[in-house]
Amino acid sequence: xxxxxxxxxxxxxxxxxxxxxxxxxxxxxxxxxxxxxxxxxxxxxxxxxxxxxxxxxxxxxxxxxxxxxxxxxxxxxxxxxxxxxxxxxxxxxxxxxxxxxxxxxxxxxxxxxxxxxxxxxxxxxxxxxxxxxxxxxxxxxxxxxxxxxxxxxxxxxxxxxxxxxxxxxxxxxxxxxxxxxxxxxxxxxxxxxxxxxxxxxxxxxxxxxxxxxxxxxxxxxxxxxxxxxxxxxxx
Amino acid sequence: xxxxxxxxxxxxxxxxxxxxxxxxxxxxxxxxxxxxxxxxxxxxxxxxxxxxxxxxxxxxxxxxxxxxxxxxxxxxxxxxxxxxxxxxxxxxxxxxxxxxxxxxxxxxxxxxxxxxxxxxxxxxxxxxxxxxxxxxxxxxxxxxxxxxxxxxxxxxxxxxxxxxxxxxxxxxxxxxxxxxxxxxxxxxxxxxxxxxxxxxxxxxxxxxxxxxxxxxxxxxxxxxxxxxxxxxxxxxxxxxxxxxx
Numbered sequence: 001x002x003x004x005x006x007x008x009x010x011x012x013x014x015x016x017x018x019x020x021x022x023x024x025x026x027x028x029x030x031x032x033x034x035x036x037x038x039x040x041x042x043x044x045x046x047x048x049x050x051x052x053x054x055x056x057x058x059x060x061x062x063x064x065x066x067x068x069x070x071x072x073x074x075x076x077x078x079x080x081x082x083x084x085x086x087x088x089x090x091x092x093x094x095x096x097x098x099x100x101x102x103x104x105x106x107x108x109x110x111x112x113x114x115x116x117x118x119x120x121x122x123x124x125x126x127x128x129x130x131x132x133x134x135x136x137x138x139x140x141x142x143x144x145x146x147x148x149x150x151x152x153x154x155x156x157x158x159x160x161x162x163x164x165x166x167x168x169x170x171x172x173x174x175x176x177x178x179x180x181x182x183x184x185x186x187x188x189x190x191x192x193x194x195x196x197x198x199x200x201x202x203x204x205x206x207x208x209x210x211x212x213x214x215x216x217x218x219x220x221x222x223x224x225x226x227x228x229x230x231x232x233x234x235x
Numbered sequence: 236x237x238x239x240x241x242x243x244x245x246x247x248x249x250x251x252x253x254x255x256x257x258x259x260x261x262x263x264x265x266x267x268x269x270x271x272x273x274x275x276x277x278x279x280x281x282x283x284x285x286x287x288x289x290x291x292x293x294x295x296x297x298x299x300x301x302x303x304x305x306x307x308x309x310x311x312x313x314x315x316x317x318x319x320x321x322x323x324x325x326x327x328x329x330x331x332x333x334x335x336x337x338x339x340x341x342x343x344x345x346x347x348x349x350x351x352x353x354x355x356x357x358x359x360x361x362x363x364x365x366x367x368x369x370x371x372x373x374x375x376x377x378x379x380x381x382x383x384x385x386x387x388x389x390x391x392x393x394x395x396x397x398x399x400x401x402x403x404x405x406x407x408x409x410x411x412x413x414x415x416x417x418x419x420x421x422x423x424x425x426x427x428x429x430x431x432x433x434x435x436x437x438x439x440x441x442x443x444x445x446x447x448x449x450x451x452x453x454x455x456x457x458x459x460x461x462x463x464x465x466x467x468x469x470x471x472x473x474x475x476x477x478x479x480x
Binding site: 045048049050051052065066070071072077079080082083084085086087088089092093095096097099100101102140 | 239243244246247250251254255256257313317318319320321322323324325326327328329478479480
């Protein structure tokens with residue numbers, strides 16, 4: 001469903017993503033891990049057409065995002081939870097997106113209920129917590145009930161109940177056959193949610209493991225991750 | 236499944252304007268503020284002469300122009316300021332189609348607000364005339380004035396959208412429009428280049444399209460507004476090619 005092939009992004013002399021390749025199958029949740037600056041967000045932005053690759057390809061069902069007719073009916077995305085006009089009501093934010101993609105108006109209230117923002121949807125977004133903005137972003141990703149979900153750090157700002165809600169949601173989508181790619185720094189949570197982990201370091205893929213190959217508890221994933229990656233502070 | 240229609244995107248753009256406070260308050264200001272002029276004239280016992288009635292319509296046109304050109308610029312720049320360009324581009328990846336929808340929505344919105352402002356001013360003038368016993372002097376010209384005024388307003392708002400698409404920054408776009416409009420004529424005058432003056436007086440061009448005064452010819456006015464639209468629009472189109480952040 002998602003195919004990344006020798007994907008590369010350079011900003012001048014800096015190589016943000018370096019010849020990255022992987023494939024994701026339907027019915028799975030894949031964790032996309034790596035330190036800050038490893039190239040996760042840049043990869044997701046190239047996958048969704050926001051950034052142009054220097055080399056390589058990123059396709060969904062065989063097509064580049066920008067070549068998919070009505071792409072949000074195929075791919076639901078949450079790349080930046082803060083990307084909402086603060087003076088607009090949460091429900092109106094979704095109404096605008098629904099109008100843009102041609103989703104029926106009833107879906108707005110359905111997804112607001114699904115993410116637990118029925119009441120808050122009537123308030124302006126400037127009064128939202130980060131967790132509420134994340135839920136609103138997830139609601140936007142679900143508007144068209146798409147078969148692919150691409151979420152960048154969706155668990156940041158969520159409370160424990162919210163994290164459990166997100167886990168159940170993502171597992172449920174995968175059980176229905178969706179392809180889910182989710183980046184995160186919350187390793188213990190990733191260990192409970194995903195089927196597979198891809199670990200990036202300095203733009204390169206340094207590990208591609210099924211969770212079944214690891215023990216499944218957060219500690220083992222953490223040790224595995226820290227053994228493979230470097231941080232700015234740790235250099 | 237086909238791609239998004241431009242009509243669908245235009246409806247979404249109009250919804251964006253309607254769902255923020257500034258999208259309601261600024262047009263309301265543009266409709267109500269010009270009424271200060273004819274009401275003030277009556278309160279100052281200057282009467283409601285035909286000249287004052289004509290000037291009231293001109294004031295309304297210029298106030299609407301000054302407000303909506305800013306709103307047109309903000310329709311683009313606020314997407315970058317609040318990063319809503321990310322979900323917008325994800326939902327509609329063809330960026331030139333989104334920009335076209337913004338131009339179309341700005342034209343429709345300006346037409347509606349301009350019409351509302353001119354009608355409210357005309358009704359207010361009629362009411363004041365009835366109250367003061369003065370004759371209504373604008374009735375015969377309204378049918379030709381209103382369409383021309385709305386045409387001028389729409390063109391000027393499109394210039395605002397174009398400047399917004401080129402600047403991408405709210406402060407930069409607003410300074411470019413308002414300061415440029417105020418300062419460029421002075422620069423042209425100081426540089427002793429009178430032939431340049433009509434090109435740097437877009438509000439005079441709006442007035443000329445509307446048909447009040449003898450500020451410049453209709454052809455010059457349309458050419459001036461065309462330059463104010465096409466030059467920044469070309470820069471805005473080039474800027475669409477980069478990565479979205």
